[in-house]
Each structure stands twice: as structure tokens, then as C-alpha cells.
């Protein structure tokens with residue numbers, strides 16, 4: 129294939145050249161010195177990236193993100209335990225489904241699509257209904273909402289007896305801020321194919337020192353996803369070695385860019401996309417205040433369908449995502465997560481402008497937003 133597609137998807141995301149190269153490292157005994165060095169370094173780097181407490185531990189498992197959502201349930205909750213699921217879209221709902229399949233009793237607070245959860249409402253609910261865990265989505269990929277996990281965590285932290293706070297940040301970290309220690313996030317789930325700029329196939333389960341004390345010693349149905357060997361650096365089953373080499377390299381690149389630059393880059397991509405959408409006759413389905421830095425859902429004018437936009441864009445070399453759930457027939461989603469900079473976004477928005485009724489005006493306004501950013505930063 130001469131031209132790979134331009135992808136503006138909320139996963140999978142583009143993979144840096146250095147990561148592709150690292151994945152070609154010759155295979156060797158995963159108990160040998162070369163891989164063991166990587167196996168030691170990767171969790172250490174993730175621990176720093178997520179600002180974990182000194183006793184925190186990281187498991188890297190050979191599954192997509194959903195497998196680690198399942199691991200998060202299996203390792204902390206017995207069948208019959210009760211958890212609260214706070215849902216702001218399709219992925220919040222999926223987390224509930226995963227828990228239900230594990231025999232856990234799930235109570236739910238469900239928000240309308242496009243809204244963020246309210247920490248005060250969650251805390252009120254917990255005052256009335258004691259539960260063993262709270263499941264929340266950090267960045268709801270189906271709607272493009274960044275939820276206030278920081279506020280919730282900090283307010284839960286001071287309670288004498290508190291449920292475990294379990295966070296799906298698969299499309300959040302490391303593109304948006306996360307401080308597991310300060311925010312008292314007990315368990316965090318991430319995956320390789322979004323902000324970590326790797327191919328799909330590795331899931332990350334980060335467990336705080338506090339949460340580790342709540343790891344279940346016995347749990348019916350748990351075998352492959354028993355987190356304990358993974359957390360302790362053991363490999364009872366063959367690790368996905370090549371992906372580990374890639375992730376190790378990606379973590380080095382992330383450290384090189386630095387979190388301040390990375391967070392600002394993703395916020396800028398969201399701002400450009402939103403300015404572009406406003407001027408292009410598209411509906412922003414989430415308020416500015418809760419807009420995700422990594423994915424933007426755009427409501428389309430009645431005259432065009434998501435399927436139409438997707439196929440016309442794809443013919444021109446651009447892949448964007450469709451809407452999910454109730455937004456399936458009215459929205460598209462632009463992923464701007466991981467290895468995406470303003471130049472990449474512009475290539476995509478330029479293609480999309482051809483498909484939109486108000487394309488030229490969208491380009492102009494999006495451009496003005498970018499120009500203002502560059503001028504303010506002295507970067508032009």
C-alpha cells in the first residue's frame with residue numbers, strides 16, 4: 129500500500145516509527161536478560177506517568193482494554209458484592225456489563241449522553257447506599273466527555289470507610305492529566321492502542337498500594353487474569369513480547385515530550401476541532417467545560433449521514449469514527465489522541481471540509497483558533 133490511511137480515530141491510533149522499529153526486536157527467551165530489563169522498566173515508567181504512590185504496582189496484560197476492565201472486576205469483587213457504576217455513555221455501560229457478567233451486583237447512576245457526571249451526586253448516592261466499589265469512566269469515548277475524576281477522588285479520599293475507586297481511563301491517560309496518588313484513584317485501566325501510541329493488544333492495570341491490600345486471594349472463575357503474578361513481575365504465561373518492546377519505546381518518547389506539552393497539545397487539538405465544527409454547521413454535543421482533549425463527537429446537519437461522511441472521507445484517504453449508541457445515525461467522532469499534531473489534524477479537517485456543507489468557513493475559523501494559539505505562545 130503506497131498511502132496508509134490518515135486516521136483520526138479514538139483508537140487504534142498512529143504508531144511512531146521508533147515504536148514500529150522496537151517491535152522488530154528479535155525474539156528471545158522472555159526469562160532472559162534482554163526482555164527482563166524491559167519487563168522491569170515498563171511498569172516503572174508507567175508508575176511515574178500515572179503519579180502512583182510508592183507502593184503502587186502495574187500489571188501489563190495481553191488483552192485489549194476490555195480484558196483489563198474484566199480483570200479489575202475479578203481481582204477486587206466477589207460474586208454478590210455490590211458496586212456503583214457511574215455511566216456517561218457506551219463505555220460506562222460496558223463496564224457495568226462486564227461487572228454483571230462476573231456476578232457482581234451493579235447499581236447504576238446514568239447520565240444523558242453528552243453530560244459529565246456530578247461528583248456531588250455520586251457522593252450523595254454513596255451516603256445512602258454503601259457499596260464496595262465505584263466504577264467510573266475517565267474519558268467517555270462514545271460522547272467525548274472528560275469526567276471530573278479528580279474532584280470525585282479527592283472528596284472520596286477523606287472518608288473513613290470508602291469504596292474502591294476504579295477508573296477506566298483507556299482513552300484518557302497519558303493524554304490528559306492523572307495523578308493516582310493525589311486523586312486517590314485505587315485502580316486504573318488503560319490500553320496500548322490509544323494515547324500510548326502502540327498497536328492494540330496490551331492492557332494496563334495500575335493498582336495503588338491501598339488497593340493492593342484489597343486484592344482477592346481467592347475468586348471463583350479467575351485464572352488467566354489473576355493480577356497478582358503480573359503485578360509482581362512474574363510471567364506465568366508467555367507475554368506479548370514484541371508489544372512490550374514497542375510500549376517500552378513509546379514510554380521513552382512520552383517522557384521525552386513531557387506531560388505539560390502533551391496535555392497542551394491534546395487540548396489544542398480539541399479547541400481547533402471545536403472551532404472548526406462551530407463554523408462548519410456541525411453540532412457540538414458536549415459543553416466546552418467537559419470537552420475531551422482526545423475525542424470530539426460532532427452532530428451532523430440533517431442533510432448528511434455519518435455513513436456518508438465516513439465513506440466519502442475514506443475515499444479521500446481519511447478515516448474517522450462513527451457515532452455510537454443513540455448518536456449512531458447523527459454523529460461522527462474525530463479522534464485526536466496519541467501521535468497526532470496540528471498538522472495531522474489539519475490534513476484530516478481539510479479532507480472533511482470537502483464533505484461538509486460549510487467546509488470553507490469551518491477551515492477559516494479552525495485556522496483562526498490555531499493561529500491565535502501559535503501567536504500567544506510565540507510559536508509562529
Ligand SMILES: *Cc1c(COP(=O)(O)O)cnc(C)c1O
Pocket residue numbers: 139192193194195219265267268269296297298299319328
Ligand atoms: C477503547 C475503549 C474501551 C475498549 O477498549 P478495547 O481495547 O477495545 O477493549 C473501553 N473504554 C474506553 C473508555 C475506551 O475508549
